Amino acid sequence: MIGFVSIQPTTLQVIRAARLRFHHLLLLLGWLVLVGCRTAAPPPAPTSGAADVRARLLAELERWEGTPHRWGGLDHRGIDCSGLVVRVYQDAFGLTLPRTTEAQARIGRPVSRQALQAGDLVFFRLDRKNRHVGIYLGDGRFFHAASSTGVTVSRLDEPYWRRHYWTARRVLDVTEDAPPDRPAPTIGW
Template sequence: MNTKLLLPLIVYLAAATAGCSLTPNRQAPEEAAPSGTPAPLRTGTRSLQERIYTQHRQWKGTRYQLGGLGPQGIDCSGLVYITYRDQLGVELPRTTRDQARAGEAVPRSELRAGDLVFFKTGYKVRHVGIYIEDNKVFHASSSKGVTISKLNGYYWGDKYWQARRVDLHTGRGPVGK
C-alpha cells in the first residue's frame, strides 16, 4: 500500500471509531472560551431558547475539532459542555458517551428546549446537540462547524438515537414537567 495514503487513512479511522470527543480535552481550562457565572435561569422555555441562541451567536461558524474546547476548534460534546456551563450554570460530563447517561431519557415526541439530542452517525460514532425548538438542534458539525440543523433534516433525520433531559437546577435527574 502507498505509504502516503496510509497515514491519512489511519487518522480517519481513529477519528471515526472514537466518536465525537470520546477523548478528554487536551486544552487547559483557561484556554477555553471565557465563562462567567450565568444569571439565574428564569423558568420557562423562552429563557432557555434565548440562552441557546445567544451561545449560537457567540460560537457560530467555529470549526469542528475533535477534542477541541475553544474558539480555535470545538467538538460536539465540548460545545454542549460549554453551553450548559456558561449559559445554564450546569456542569455536565465532557464526553458524548458520559453525556448520553446524564439526566433521564425523554421521548422524541416530548422534546423541549435544552434537551440533549444524540445521533448514531457510524458504527461506534455518536454525536450530540441541544434541542432548541421546532425541530432545531444546536451542535458542532464536523462539516459546518457550530451551527443549527433540523432534527428531521436530510442528514440527521434517520440518525436520531435518543434524547436526555437534565435538571437545570441540580445537573441531574429529570426536570419537573
C-alpha cells in the same frame, strides 16, 4: 577574657515596638474582615422557564455559530460536539456536564422525540462506534458542532439526521413555573 555587654532597650524603644505590633495586628484584622466578606461569583440568574432557556441557548448559539470543528477542542479556535455541550451548559446554566458524548448520553433522563424541549440533548448514532450530540432549540431545530461546517443549526427532519437519530436526554427540569438551573436526576454520573 571577653565580656558580654547586655543592652537593655529603653522604655521608648519598648513602646515603639509594642505600637508597631499593635498596628500590624490591626492591619491583619482588617484584612481578615475584608477577605471574610468577599463572596464567590454569583450563581446564574434564576430563569422563568422554557422561554428563558431558549433565549439563553440562542445567545450561546450566537457566540459559537461558525466556530470550526476540532476534535477535542473547547474554545473558539475549534470545538467538538460534546465540548460545545459542555461549554454551553456551563456558560448558560452554570452546570458542569461530562466531557464525552458517551457520558453525556447517560445523564439526565430519557425523553421521547415527540416531547423534546429547548435545552434537551439530542444524540445520533453515526455508525457502529461514532456518536454525535447537539442541543435542541425547539421547532425541530438543534445546534451542534458538525465536522464539516463547525457550529451550525440543523433540523431533525433532514434525511441525514432523521436516519441517524438515536436518543434524547433531559438535563434541565424546565416548566413555566420552575427555573431550569436545577439539573434533573442523573443516571451514571
